[in-house]
Amino acid sequence: MYETILHRLEAERNPDALAGMAKYGITPARAYGIKIPVLRKRDREVRSKEKATDHALAQQLWANDTRETRILASMVDVPELVSESQMESWAAVFDYWEICDQCIQNLFEKTPFAYKKAVEWSEREEEYVKRAGVVLMARLAVSDKKAADKKFVAFFPFIELEADDPRDMVKKGVNWALRQIGKRNLALNAQ
Secondary structure (H helix, E strand, C coil), rough: CHHHHHHHHHEEEEEEHHHHHCCCCCCCCCCCCHHHHHHEEEHHHHHHHCCCCCCCHHHHHHHHCHHHHHHHHHHCHHHHHHCCHHHHHHHHCCCCCHHHHHHHHHHHHCCCCCHHHHHHHHHCCCHHHHHHHHHHHHHHHHHCCCCCCHHHCCCHHHHHCCCCCHHHHHHHHHHHHHHHHHHHHHHHHHC
């Protein structure tokens, strides 16, 4: 399956898209220039062939170190099999907003460590690790429909602390987290 995916990505390579991606801060060292909807289609193909997500395949894809293989890795991995060590390892190499946000949305928010990492990472100094923390807060506010309000109230001190971060990618993540928590209900919105 891994080799098949690489061949498909190579066949779908779109060098013209790379310049457009760079305008939006999508600046990986290596990329095929394939749009996210096409990658989602590849994810569905993997799931239909494998009948599920695939942790081992995700590790191979991540190790390939291209934008597309890393995003696909976050799509096909199994949240229950993701360790804190893996999350730390992947977050340590986040170097632009898209890979950070895709990993959060596709995988990390679904792990048992999501709330813990949201707080831990928001306190870290590395720009995209800090962004990962606040983006986790935003995504949990959207996806964890059954969570009690107190889980999100606990994020407020960290959001307030990071609101003064001078880096745009962190500020945008903080703004996103605050807005998403406020959209959950009127009580959280008032707070």
